[in-house]
Amino acid sequence: MNPVLTLDHLNVSFATNNGEVSAVSDLSLSITPGECVGIVGESGSGKSQTFLGAMGLLANNGTATGRVVFQGQDLLTLDRAALNKIRGDRMAMIFQDAGTSLTPHMRIGDQLIEVLTTHKGHSRQAARQRVLEVMESMRIPEIEKRLTQYPHEFSGGMRQRVMIAMALVCEPDLLIADEPTTALDVTVQAQILNLFRALKRHTKSAIVLITHDLGVVAGLCDRVAVMYAGRIVEEAPVADIFAAPKHPYTQGLLKCMPRLDQLLDAELDAIPGQPPNLQNLPNGCAFAERCVNANTRCHNERPALRELSSARRAACHLLEAA
Amino acid sequence: MLSFALKRLAIAAPTLFIIVSLSFFLMHTAPGGPFDAEANLEPQIIANLKAAYDLDKPLFQQYLIYLGKVAQGEFGPSIRYQDRSVTQLIATGLPVSLRIGLSAIFIAAMIGISLGITAALNQNKTTDYVVMGVAMTGIAVPSFVLAPLMTLIFGVILKLLPIATLEPGGSLARTFPAIAPLTPYILPIIALAIPQVAIISRLTRGAMIEVLRQNYIRTARAKGLAERRVVWRHALQAGLLPVVSYLGPAIAGIVTGAVVVETIFQLPGMGRFFVQGAINRDYPLVLGIVIIFATAVIAMNLIVDLLYGVLDPKVKAGD
Ligand SMILES: Nc1ncnc2c1ncn2[C@@H]1O[C@H](COP(=O)(O)OP(=O)(O)O)[C@@H](O)[C@H]1O
Ligand code: SF4
Ligand SMILES: [Mg+2]
Numbered sequence: 001m002n003p004v005l006t007l008d009h010l011n012v013s014f015a016t017n018n019g020e021v022s023a024v025s026d027l028s029l030s031i032t033p034g035e036c037v038g039i040v041g042e043s044g045s046g047k048s049q050t051f052l053g054a055m056g057l058l059a060n061n062g063t064a065t066g067r068v069v070f071q072g073q074d075l076l077t078l079d080r081a082a083l084n085k086i087r088g089d090r091m092a093m094i095f096q097d098a099g100t101s102l103t104p105h106m107r108i109g110d111q112l113i114e115v116l117t118t119h120k121g122h123s124r125q126a127a128r129q130r131v132l133e134v135m136e137s138m139r140i141p142e143i144e145k146r147l148t149q150y151p152h153e154f155s156g157g158m159r160q161r162v163m164i165a166m167a168l169v170c171e172p173d174l175l176i177a178d179e180p181t182t183a184l185d186v187t188v189q190a191q192i193l194n195l196f197r198a199l200k201r202h203t204k205s206a207i208v209l210i211t212h213d214l215g216v217v218a219g220l221c222d223r224v225a226v227m228y229a230g231r232i233v234e235e236a237p238v239a240d241i242f243a244a245p246k247h248p249y250t251q252g253l254l255k256c257m258p259r260l261d262q263l264l265d266a267e268l269d270a271i272p273g274q275p276p277n278l279q280n281l282p283n284g285c286a287f288a289e290r291c292v293n294a295n296t297r298c299h300n301e302r303p304a305l306r307e308l309s310s311a312r313r314a315a316c317h318l319l320e321a322a
Numbered sequence: 323m324l325s326f327a328l329k330r331l332a333i334a335a336p337t338l339f340i341i342v343s344l345s346f347f348l349m350h351t352a353p354g355g356p357f358d359a360e361a362n363l364e365p366q367i368i369a370n371l372k373a374a375y376d377l378d379k380p381l382f383q384q385y386l387i388y389l390g391k392v393a394q395g396e397f398g399p400s401i402r403y404q405d406r407s408v409t410q411l412i413a414t415g416l417p418v419s420l421r422i423g424l425s426a427i428f429i430a431a432m433i434g435i436s437l438g439i440t441a442a443l444n445q446n447k448t449t450d451y452v453v454m455g456v457a458m459t460g461i462a463v464p465s466f467v468l469a470p471l472m473t474l475i476f477g478v479i480l481k482l483l484p485i486a487t488l489e490p491g492g493s494l495a496r497t498f499p500a501i502a503p504l505t506p507y508i509l510p511i512i513a514l515a516i517p518q519v520a521i522i523s524r525l526t527r528g529a530m531i532e533v534l535r536q537n538y539i540r541t542a543r544a545k546g547l548a549e550r551r552v553v554w555r556h557a558l559q560a561g562l563l564p565v566v567s568y569l570g571p572a573i574a575g576i577v578t579g580a581v582v583v584e585t586i587f588q589l590p591g592m593g594r595f596f597v598q599g600a601i602n603r604d605y606p607l608v609l610g611i612v613i614i615f616a617t618a619v620i621a622m623n624l625i626v627d628l629l630y631g632v633l634d635p636k637v638k639a640g641d
Contacts, residue, residue, distance in 0.1 A: 088546030
């Protein structure tokens with residue numbers, strides 16, 4: 001099956017007063033139709049910028065290079081109008097902070113309806129009908145009344161449901177969800193994750209789920225890509241990641257996952273040290289400063305992302321011999 | 323909304339009272355009096371004149387008499403314009419000032435907002451620098467420099483527009499008779515509007531740049547909306563909030579601007595009566611105009627607050 005999205009040697013960098021920030025470096029990844037891929041990594045590892053870059057949503061000082069092939073078209077070569085035909089329609093994105101991601105002075109209904117009137121040429125009435133349908137599947141109560149309200153009249157969880165509904169009204173082939181549960185409290189997080197589970201069963205859309213929490217990935221994704229300092233360091237089917245993580249960073253992440261026998265607030269930040277400065281990335285392995293297995297080669301030579309088996313890739317010198 | 327408006331009106335009354343009282347005592351403590359220029363008059367005549375305007379009574383009594391009149395909606399007779407009441411003078415001056423002031427603020431808002439949006443959408447590009455450079459000049463050059471300069475160029479040298487009169491004139495009026503009645507107002511309106519254009523465009527630019535950085539603008543773009551719709555539907559309303567709150571003080575600024583501009587252009591508006599009144603210690607005239615100005619400013623601020631509630635659904639007028 002042809003991939004729905006292929007990132008091919010994608011770089012995202014930002015021009016700042018203190019020099020260039022390399023947020024994403026030489027990143028290649030394919031998403032197959034219908035599959036759910038988790039993108040995991042610490043905060044600042046470039047997860048969001050990878051997909052914002054792919055959707056043409058970078059901040060003014062950012063540039064994306066490489067290729068972003070969506071259903072055969074390289075999005076980075078498209079002009080605004082051509083890109084606008086795709087995003088929101090065949091490719092949609094949900095953001096972490098639903099509280100600030102909805103326009104405060106527009107009624108929720110109008111914000112949903114405009115997606116359909118823009119892409120599908122629906123009349124307002126037809127669009128409203130479809131919006132009601134999708135809102136219902138998002139288990140939003142009192143929909144009719146809700147449509148006339150403003151974002152500040154919604155709870156955090158309800159706003160995130162609206163964001164998801166907004167992304168789904170056009171039945172996209174690819175849904176990118178950037179930390180959809182991070183800003184929510186635990187019970188609401190569970191509800192939203194349940195929605196995603198239902199979504200995965202009932203739609204044919206591929207899902208990219210960005211999260212810093214490996215636990216979120218576990219019950220939901222088919223495949224996981226682990227990012228560190230703007231690169232993918234390991235990619236594997238989800239079961240393999242949990243059963244046999246190969247990269248020392250993935251192993252570290254798994255070790256600091258919360259377990260049921262731990263207190264909720266227990267100290268989890270287990271990998272000591274900090275990720276490298278993105279303005280001045282090391283020549284060798286970006287993880288070397290924090291890696292227990294690091295040797296001189298690690299500090300001098302960057303490990304390539306190599307295939308370990310047909311479904312697995314990792315970037316670590318230690319794995320070369322195997 | 324209604325109870326909010328009523329509450330504000332209830333505050334307006336004491337505010338006006340304080341403004342009137344302060345102005346009254348400030349006016350009367352300023353040295354000199356209305357008849358100083360007529361020093362050659364007999365002392366007896368001056369005493370009679372003073373008695374006619376109650377100026378011979380103790381100050382506090384004068385104050386009470388004045389408050390009593392104002393409460394009945396009367397501003398008394400003018401001292402300087404002897405056969406006319408302050409109300410009559412205001413009735414001739416106010417329409418002139420309103421025409422100039424409101425046109426100026428309306429035009430300034432339209433142009434300023436358009437320029438501000440254009441600059442914000444082209445942030446740090448040539449268009450932005452040009453627009454903002456021009457705006458900065460507008461702020462730097464005050465009306466009292468701009469007005470004589472424009473009079474000189476368009477009135478005296480080019481003879482396009484009439485000067486120092488409300489009668490139509492100049493070659494523009496002869497070429498386009500349809501707009502002839504407007505010609506006397508063009509220069510004063512421009513002189514009054516230009517500094518406001520500058521301020522409003524800067525405000526709009528700053529606010530729009532801030533709004534365009536917001537997460538919800540990213541959402542709107544992610545939805546594939548045309549840039550036009552992103553700007554007009556998702557950004558503009560929030561971007562205009564600071565401009566709307568500025569319009570209250572701006573209208574107060576137009577009032578003081580009118581004093582300068584009407585004096586320079588010699589137009590019989592409130593501003594000129596105010597200056598004449600102040601120079602001649604025409605107490606009733608000055609106080610009458612202060613009351614009208616203060617009422618206008620309070621009313622405009624109320625309207626602006628109500629408008630704010632309409633633009634921002636989070637602001638429930640009344641909280
Ligand atoms: N506009 C910007 N200018 C400079 N650096 C930026 C900008 N936006 C993001 N970055 C940097 O890019 C890096 C990756 O960010 P991001 O992809 O948002 O991380 P995360 O993995 O938490 O989603 C961060 O270190 C951040 O500082
Ligand atoms: S390459 Fe070296 S430093 Fe990097 S993860 Fe592997 S062992 Fe650790
Ligand atoms: Mg992020």
